[in-house]
Structure formats: structure tokens, C-alpha cells
Amino acid sequence: MKKGGEPAPKVRLLRAAAALLAESGGEPVSTRQITEAARVTAPTLYHHFGDKEGLFDAVVAEGFSEYLAAERSIPTSGQPIEDLRMHWDNHVRFGLDHPHLYLVMFGNIRPERRPSMVASAEAFLEEVLARAAAAARLVVSPHEAARSMLAANIGVTLMLISEPAAKRNLELSAMTREAVISAVATDSESDPVTDTEGTPSVVVAAIALNAALQSSHPDQLSSSELKLFLEWLQRISSRSGG
Amino acid sequence: MKKGGEPAPKVRLLRAAAALLAESGGEPVSTRQITEAARVTAPTLYHHFGDKEGLFDAVVAEGFSEYLAAERSIPTSGQPIEDLRMHWDNHVRFGLDHPHLYLVMFGNIRPERRPSMVASAEAFLEEVLARAAAAARLVVSPHEAARSMLAANIGVTLMLISEPAAKRNLELSAMTREAVISAVATDSESDPVTDTEGTPSVVVAAIALNAALQSSHPDQLSSSELKLFLEWLQRISSRSGG
DNA sequence: TAACACCTATAGCACCGTTATATGAACTGG
DNA sequence: CCAGTTCATATAACGGTGCTATAGGTGTTA
Structure with a gap:
């Protein structure tokens, strides 16, 4: 060219x-x-x-592709929960590195203007969470977990951006990160069915099974059987909120 | 007039x-x-x-006084943790009731433009958290807890506003709320010193004592003694993050 | 050379936030 | 009751903004 x-x-x-x-x-x-x-x-x-907006949209699209590239460059450590921390921190870092771009990317709330980009960021996080679910480490569905994590992640990043760079306290990020992760996942690597904590172990097992089924090619079940089974699992796993 | x-x-x-x-x-x-x-x-x-900005600032100021009035109208239930839920939900409700105003109030991140207002909202939340701390229910300082809660609260509210009103899922709010609260507070009403969970009980006690001292008029200690004592407490209570 | 897309420039429109200037209304001291 | 002062509003205009109707240049193809 x-x-x-x-x-x-x-x-x-x-x-x-x-x-x-x-x-x-x-x-x-x-x-x-x-x-x-x-x-x-x-x-x-x-x-x-x-349009002027068209130009800015193009800038934002480049920002998103840079963001997603950074996200994808994070290797899978084999420890799903640790991966979650990595991606959270990467999100915050990106926001602090490109504050104004970040504001246009994640602070622009008009429903019709931003969905595709933020949705793809959310989808990527959901993939990471699906791996955690496959390892039986999630206590809610990856979809809900991704939304909650991303919401808190954005909120923390916006708050950090809003205060002068000198007195930024990254402890806010780490603390909120652990809060959301601990609500969404379980730290124990123990067998989910014989979980010792108060978390409903059947839910953990159901979510793990659900994730495993969705990621594999299930030739064993007919499609209609599978559909019913998945519906049933999802109904169970969405009741964790109590 | x-x-x-x-x-x-x-x-x-x-x-x-x-x-x-x-x-x-x-x-x-x-x-x-x-x-x-x-x-x-x-x-x-x-x-x-x-200025046009001056007019909008006045609108925002009115919005904040309305917000703070709603916050203040929430009675103290006597159960500090339940109070936290009330204030969180009230924040989300305000955002969904006045989405555009909310966006100008909490989405405007330029450091020099918004501090006074958001800071007062943060200060109010910190007061509520101080009551929780006085009841020995906090595992971090009210200041840190307020920042973390408000950040997550804003993030969730922005995400809820950004999606069409029809398919808004308030479960996102409840879930993230419980996540942050459980990371910041302890649910047990048991004696903090003999806490049965893994939380470092001495930290809980220190934070409670710190809150009690700061809210009362301590005529018993000299100001220099008090200053040293508070510094010591704060050093202990800020080590909960590990 | 001619014809055709493609890309760029000249010049201008309607709108925006803002203001220099002037007019009116309301109070105050005599 | 009037003169003086202050506050509040209006007339008309300036420079800057996003945007575009129109025209001109450029390279490729025939």
C-alpha cells in the first residue's frame, strides 16, 4: 500500500x-x-x-485493539485466580497509562455509542473466567462474574484517574480486586464436592460442569438433551446469590 | 425573598x-x-x-445536595452492615433515576473539576463506615473502605446506566455490593477479640478502638499522647492487606 | 490524449459560547 | 418627590466551531 x-x-x-x-x-x-x-x-x-465523531470512534477503536492486545499478551499461568489478578491489574495500568483515552473508552456511557467495544472487553474477561469455572473455582456464572469484575474494575480505575498522580493509592485497586475475586471465586483448590467452607459446593460443581460442557464438543448427547441439561445447570448456577 | x-x-x-x-x-x-x-x-x-460551566456546576451542586439529602434521610438501623447495603442501593437508585445528572456528577473525572462534591459524598459514606468501625465490624479503616465501596458503587451504577433499561439486571449490583462489603467488614457479631474466622482479630479491635477514640472527645489523654497513640493504631490497622 | 475514480483545497454556512454596550427596574438619601 | 446608585435584563455583535457545496488536482486505465 x-x-x-x-x-x-x-x-x-x-x-x-x-x-x-x-x-x-x-x-x-x-x-x-x-x-x-x-x-x-x-x-x-x-x-x-x-464525522468528527467518526474520527474519534476510530481513535477509540485503535485504543481498544491496543487494550485487547495487551490483554491477550498475558499468558495463562495455570492458576486461574492469579490470572484474574493479572487481568485486573492490566486494566488499571492501561487506564492510568492512557487516562483520557480510557475515559472515552469506558467512561462514555451513552448506551448506543459504546456497546460493541466494551462488550468485547467483557467477552474476553468472560473467557478468562470460563477457564476458572472449568477449574471449579467459580461460585457464579462466568457471565455474571465478568460483569461484576469489569464494573468494579472500571469504577476503581476511574477513581484512581480522578485523583492527582502523586497521591494515588494503588491499595484501593488491590483491595477492591480481592473483594470482587473472593466473592466470585473460591481460593481453595480442594475437591469442589467436598468443599470445607460454607460455599454451596453443589453450585461450584455445577458451574464447573457447565463450563466444561460448553468448551468441549459433546458428541455424546443429542442437541436437544444437551440444551435441556444446560438450561438446568444454568438455573442452578444462577441461584448462588441466595 | x-x-x-x-x-x-x-x-x-x-x-x-x-x-x-x-x-x-x-x-x-x-x-x-x-x-x-x-x-x-x-x-x-x-x-x-x-459561564456555561458555572451554570452546569450549579445544576450539579443541586444534584449533589439532593443526593446527600437522600443519603441523610436513610435512618440508622442499628445494624451497621445493613446500613451499608441501604446506602449502596440508594446510590444505585439515584444513578438510575437521574442517569444524565449522575454522569456529570460521578462520571466527570477531570481531577480539578469535581473533588469537592465527590469528596463530600465519600466523606458521608465514611461516616456510616465509622459507625460500623465503632461496632467492631470493619477489617480496614473507614477511609479505605469508603473509597473502595464508592469506587465499586460508581462502577456498577455506570454499567447499569449504560445498558438499556429493559434488560438491566440488578443482581449485578447486589452481587458486587456483597463482594465489597464482605471484603471490608465482618458479618459476625461475635466478640472481635475471640473472632473464630481467619480475620486477624487484633486488627478489628484496633480499628474499632481507633474509631471510638476519633469520634469521642478524649479529655483523658494529652494531645501529644493521643497523636502518638492514633498513629500507632493506624499503623496496625493499615496492615490488614497483608 | 481522454476518461475515470480518487483524494484534496477554497470558501462559506449555520451554529456555538461569549461579551461590550445600553436600557430598564428597584431601592436610598435628601 | 426627585436624583443617584445598584442590580438585572436586553440588543447586537465577535470569534470560533462542526460541517459542506463546489471545484481542482492526481494517478491509473484505455
Whole structure:
């Protein structure tokens, strides 16, 4: 496509927008600033991105792909709970590294504007949690667990971003992280059926079985049988809240 | 000041701004819309509020006073942990009742813009937690507990707001609430020193004593003695994170 | 050369937040 | 009752914003 030398105007626009968004401390960035920084005139922006919002959406999409790349680069340690901590900390780190981008990514709440991206972040976390579920370490469904963890993770990151970098106390993150994890998972590696704690062990077993079934290719059961079985399991595993 | 009949222009501006902000689904509201709705011309706005931001700050301030009034109207049940649940749920309810206002109140992260208000909300929650601490039900300091709870509370509320009202699942709130509470407090009403669980009972006792000392007027100790004593307690109670 | 997409630039529109200036209303001292 | 002062509102305009109708340049194909 493009040899070397100078990037194409489209790329320059993306970089200029990202840079100005990061620098200008939250205040709005004008299209004129962007086009000037990219050494381009206004119609070029609208030709490539249609909209100011379209340009910003492209910046956000790049941010998300960077975020997801960082998430995917975290290896599976074999200890599902430890993996959860890694991903939580990575989320916070990303937020503190790119505060303004993070704000546009996770602080933009308008329901119709953000679902696809945040949903994919949530889906990825759900995959990690599914591995924990397969290891019989979850006491709720991966779906619920992912939502709860992500909500708390975002809340903590926003709060950390909001305070001056000097007096940031990462203990807030670690503490809330352990709170959510301990509510969602069990630390014991013991046999789930003979769990010694007060957690309802049948629920742990059901969730683990559910996760195992969903991740494998069950040729043993007919599809209708499987469907009924999964429904039954899900009904059990969603009753852990009491 | 003002009899009855028609409110003063200043009040009309406030109400118009609040109404338009609530209606117009997150999109920016222009000063012209506001002044027209308030049946007032532009300079009146700038005379009373100096700025568009000043007007919005006033709206936000009203929102916060409404929020704090709702918080204060929650009676003390005598069961500190149950009180925590009440305040958490009240926070979520406020967010879902005034989603756009909530977004400006708690979603606006720019460090210099929001501290006073959010700080007062945090301070109020800290008071509630101090009562729990005085009842020897906290395993961390009220300050840390308030920050963690508020962060998770905001994160959950933002996530609930972001999804369509139809498919909102309040279980997310309840689950995360219990997670944070259980990490911050102990459910048992037993004597803290003879606590049966794995929680370090001396820490619970220290935090309770610390809270009791700070809330009373300690005429028994000299101020220098007290200062040293409090420092010592705080050093102990901050080591619960391990 | 001619024709065709593709990309970019000139110039301008309607709107925005904001303000210099002026007019009106309400109180105060004589 | 009037003059002076202060507060509150209005007229009209400025510069900046997102955006676009229109036109011009560029490279590839025939």
C-alpha cells in the first residue's frame, strides 16, 4: 500500500487526533486543531471519517485493539485466580497509562455509542473466567462474574484517574480486586464436592460442569438433551446469590 | 425573598438547564436552548452564573445536595452492615433515576473539576463506615473502605446506566455490593477479640478502638499522647492487606 | 490524449459560547 | 418627590466551531 516516508493523510489525522486528545487534558479538541496538526484541510477529515465523531470512534477503536492486545499478551499461568489478578491489574495500568483515552473508552456511557467495544472487553474477561469455572473455582456464572469484575474494575480505575498522580493509592485497586475475586471465586483448590467452607459446593460443581460442557464438543448427547441439561445447570448456577 | 407566582430568572435558568440536560440524552445542550426555555436572553445567564460551566456546576451542586439529602434521610438501623447495603442501593437508585445528572456528577473525572462534591459524598459514606468501625465490624479503616465501596458503587451504577433499561439486571449490583462489603467488614457479631474466622482479630479491635477514640472527645489523654497513640493504631490497622 | 475514480483545497454556512454596550427596574438619601 | 446608585435584563455583535457545496488536482486505465 504505502512505502515509507510520510504516512498518508488518514494516518496523520488518526495520530494527530490521538495525540491532541491525550495532551489537551480532557478539554474538547477542535477539528481545526486536528487538521492543522495533520497538515490537512477540513474536507479531508470528512472524506475519510465522515464525522468528527467518526474520527474519534476510530481513535477509540485503535485504543481498544491496543487494550485487547495487551490483554491477550498475558499468558495463562495455570492458576486461574492469579490470572484474574493479572487481568485486573492490566486494566488499571492501561487506564492510568492512557487516562483520557480510557475515559472515552469506558467512561462514555451513552448506551448506543459504546456497546460493541466494551462488550468485547467483557467477552474476553468472560473467557478468562470460563477457564476458572472449568477449574471449579467459580461460585457464579462466568457471565455474571465478568460483569461484576469489569464494573468494579472500571469504577476503581476511574477513581484512581480522578485523583492527582502523586497521591494515588494503588491499595484501593488491590483491595477492591480481592473483594470482587473472593466473592466470585473460591481460593481453595480442594475437591469442589467436598468443599470445607460454607460455599454451596453443589453450585461450584455445577458451574464447573457447565463450563466444561460448553468448551468441549459433546458428541455424546443429542442437541436437544444437551440444551435441556444446560438450561438446568444454568438455573442452578444462577441461584448462588441466595 | 420571593413571594410566589413565577420563579426568578435565575431559578428558571437552573430548572431549564436541569430539564434539558435530563431530556437530551447526553448530547450537549446549548446556551441558546437553555435561555430560550427559561425565557431569558444570553447576558442574564452570564450575569448570574458567569459561564456555561458555572451554570452546569450549579445544576450539579443541586444534584449533589439532593443526593446527600437522600443519603441523610436513610435512618440508622442499628445494624451497621445493613446500613451499608441501604446506602449502596440508594446510590444505585439515584444513578438510575437521574442517569444524565449522575454522569456529570460521578462520571466527570477531570481531577480539578469535581473533588469537592465527590469528596463530600465519600466523606458521608465514611461516616456510616465509622459507625460500623465503632461496632467492631470493619477489617480496614473507614477511609479505605469508603473509597473502595464508592469506587465499586460508581462502577456498577455506570454499567447499569449504560445498558438499556429493559434488560438491566440488578443482581449485578447486589452481587458486587456483597463482594465489597464482605471484603471490608465482618458479618459476625461475635466478640472481635475471640473472632473464630481467619480475620486477624487484633486488627478489628484496633480499628474499632481507633474509631471510638476519633469520634469521642478524649479529655483523658494529652494531645501529644493521643497523636502518638492514633498513629500507632493506624499503623496496625493499615496492615490488614497483608 | 481522454476518461475515470480518487483524494484534496477554497470558501462559506449555520451554529456555538461569549461579551461590550445600553436600557430598564428597584431601592436610598435628601 | 426627585436624583443617584445598584442590580438585572436586553440588543447586537465577535470569534470560533462542526460541517459542506463546489471545484481542482492526481494517478491509473484505455
